[in-house]
Structures are given as C-alpha cells and as structure tokens.
Amino acid sequence: MNKILVTGATGQLGLELKVLSKNYSQYEWVFADRTAVSLDNLSILKSQLETILPNIILNCGAYTAVDKAESEAELADLTNHLAVEVLATYAKVHGVKLIHISTDYVFDGTSSTALKEDALTNPINVYGATKRAGELAALAVNPEVLIIRTSWVYSRFGNNFVKTMQRLLHDRDTLGVVNDQIGSPTYAADLAQAMMDIVESEKWVPGIFNYSNEGEISWYDFVLSIQEITEETCEVKGIPSSSYPTPAARPAFSLLDKSKIKEIYGITVPHYKESLKNCLTAEV
Structure with missing residues (x-):
C-alpha cells in the first residue's frame, strides 16, 4: 500500500486533504503537523522523513504570514526554501x-x-522571494518535482479572508475593501x-502548473460575492x-492561466462563485 505524507496537515489545504482522504482508502495516509515533519528544523527533517518512508509527499506546509515574513525573513526562507530542497532531495534519492x-x-x-x-518571476515581498527560491531549489536537485502555484487560498477551516469578511460583514455597517489587486x-x-487527480493519473508530468478557481476579480469583488451569498446588509x-x-507589498495583478493543468491532467476548474457557495455551506 502506497503511503501519502501530507505536510502542513493542520493548515487549510492539509485539512481539506484529510476530508478528501476518506475517498482514497487505497492509500495509507500520514497527516503531519510541524512537530511530526519539522520544515523549520532541517537537522531533524531528514530523519523524520526516513522514519515515515512515504511513497508520495504532498507538501502543503509553508510560512504563509506574508506581512510577518518581512521581519522574519530567515524563518520564512527556512520553511519555504531550504526545507523544500530537503524534501525534493529526499524524493529524488x-x-x-513530490507535489x-x-x-x-x-x-x-x-x-x-x-x-x-x-512567465517572468519577480517577487516584490519576502514571502514571494522565499517561495520562488523553494521552486528553483526543488527543481535544481530534482527535476521530477511537480509544483502547483495557487492564489488567494481559503477554506472552511482555519483563519482566512472569507471567514474574516463574513464576520466583518455581519458586525459592521460599512467596510472598505481593496479594489485594485486582481x-x-x-x-x-x-x-x-x-x-x-494528479496522484491518481496514469502519467507524471513534472514541472510547474497553475491552479486557482475560474474568474478574474478584485478582493472587493470577492467580498461582494460573499455578501451576495450571506445576504448581509453592510455597505x-x-x-x-x-x-x-x-x-509587504502585494502584486496588483496575479491572475493565473490554468490551461496547462487542464490540458495535461484533464483537471476541471470550477468558477469561484460556485466554489465559494460550496465553502460557505460546507460542514466543518
């Protein structure tokens, strides 16, 4: 039985994979938090991997506090870059x-x-720079790594933009939301x-892929969609x-083209409004 290791298991994506794992009982699943797989401690990371001995690694762990990363660059780099290099090297050997x-x-x-x-990369904040360094390091030591770039991630779990806006729409009379980041x-x-779907695919095509929901919106548009579904009356x-x-500076435009992942892996990408409704009505 193949063993799947999910790092960052207590994060939004890790928790969604845990829900999904019930549909994939043909695998042995290991959901590792930061103590079980320490992406911020390279001295023990390799031995932790040697103990678990996974066949597939889904690396959902990352330092994602974008603003805090500006003052914690070393820690962000450790988790987003150097630890990824260790994972990629382990996967190669x-x-x-490794996704x-x-x-x-x-x-x-x-x-x-x-x-x-x-497209040309040029990060404008520490978080982006450490994530790009992780991509480059992983592919340099192991060209068979598969990387998925994503954006504006939210879920029914944890703290995220959608949950924050739900609360603010309910609690406030007026709310200002950035409308020039697309x-x-x-x-x-x-x-x-x-x-x-990639894990289950007959083929393994390494390299970089993009994935986000369909639609081109600003954060302001996103909040209007949340408001439409929740029927809150806040202005x-x-x-x-x-x-x-x-x-930390944010890119003004970071819409991802998803045609590659659709063509190579036949992935169906739902529209963001459909997925937002699914999230807001999902059981936790």
Missing part, C-alpha cells in the same frame, strides 16, 4: 513523488494578462481534489491599496 504548493506571489503584478507557468481565489477543497466600499498600507 528514494524515487518518491509542492507554491504561490502567485512569485510575480510582481505588472502583467495585464493571465500568467502562464513560464486575481482569482482558490477554494482549498478544489485544490486538494486537483492534487489527488461595502472599494478602496485603493494605498489606503490600506501593509508591511
């Missing part, structure tokens, strides 16, 4: 399949058309399914990024 999750933040946001996998959200349950106003300064 042991003939293990690694990356981000739209590897781009600088100056594009005006949906970004393909071979991309597409990703329901973690959909991404988890895409990952398993939502669009504001420029300059009115909501953050420690």
Whole structure:
C-alpha cells in the first residue's frame, strides 16, 4: 500500500486533504503537523522523513504570514526554501513523488494578462522571494518535482479572508475593501481534489502548473460575492491599496492561466462563485 505524507496537515489545504482522504482508502495516509515533519528544523527533517518512508509527499506546509515574513525573513526562507530542497532531495534519492504548493506571489503584478507557468518571476515581498527560491531549489536537485502555484487560498477551516469578511460583514455597517489587486481565489477543497487527480493519473508530468478557481476579480469583488451569498446588509466600499498600507507589498495583478493543468491532467476548474457557495455551506 502506497503511503501519502501530507505536510502542513493542520493548515487549510492539509485539512481539506484529510476530508478528501476518506475517498482514497487505497492509500495509507500520514497527516503531519510541524512537530511530526519539522520544515523549520532541517537537522531533524531528514530523519523524520526516513522514519515515515512515504511513497508520495504532498507538501502543503509553508510560512504563509506574508506581512510577518518581512521581519522574519530567515524563518520564512527556512520553511519555504531550504526545507523544500530537503524534501525534493529526499524524493529524488528514494524515487518518491513530490507535489509542492507554491504561490502567485512569485510575480510582481505588472502583467495585464493571465500568467502562464513560464512567465517572468519577480517577487516584490519576502514571502514571494522565499517561495520562488523553494521552486528553483526543488527543481535544481530534482527535476521530477511537480509544483502547483495557487492564489488567494481559503477554506472552511482555519483563519482566512472569507471567514474574516463574513464576520466583518455581519458586525459592521460599512467596510472598505481593496479594489485594485486582481486575481482569482482558490477554494482549498478544489485544490486538494486537483492534487489527488494528479496522484491518481496514469502519467507524471513534472514541472510547474497553475491552479486557482475560474474568474478574474478584485478582493472587493470577492467580498461582494460573499455578501451576495450571506445576504448581509453592510455597505461595502472599494478602496485603493494605498489606503490600506501593509508591511509587504502585494502584486496588483496575479491572475493565473490554468490551461496547462487542464490540458495535461484533464483537471476541471470550477468558477469561484460556485466554489465559494460550496465553502460557505460546507460542514466543518
């Protein structure tokens, strides 16, 4: 029986994979939190992998506190770059399949058309830079690694934009939301399914793939969609990024082109509104 190791198991994507794992009982599943697989401690990471001995690694673990990363660059780099290199090296030595999750933040946001996998990367914050370094390191030591870049991830679990906006729409009379950052959200349950579709596929095509839900929206548009479903009466106003300064700069445009993952793996990508409804009505 093949063993699947899920790192970052207590995060949004890890928890969605745990729900999904019930449909894939032909695998032995190991859901590892940061103590079981320590992406922030390279001295024990390799021995932890040697103890678990997975056949497939789904690396959902990452340092994702985008603003905090600006002042914790070393820790972000350890988790997002150096640990990924260890995972990729382990996968190479042991003939293990590795799917690694990356981000739209590897781009600088100056594009005006949906970004393909071979588009020029130019991160504008520490988080994006460490994630790009992780991509490069993984592919350098192991060209068989499969990387999925995703964006604006949310789920029924944990803290995320959708849950925060739900609360604020209910509690406030007015709400200002950034309207000049364009991309597409990703329901973690959909991404988890895409990952398993790849695992179950007859073929293994390594390299970089994009995955997010269909649609081209701003965060402001996203909140209007949340409001439409939840029927909250709060007044939502669009504001420029300059009115909501953050420690880390965000790309103004990071819409991902999903044609490659659709063509090679036959992945079905739902529209963001459909997935948002599914999330808001899902049981936790």
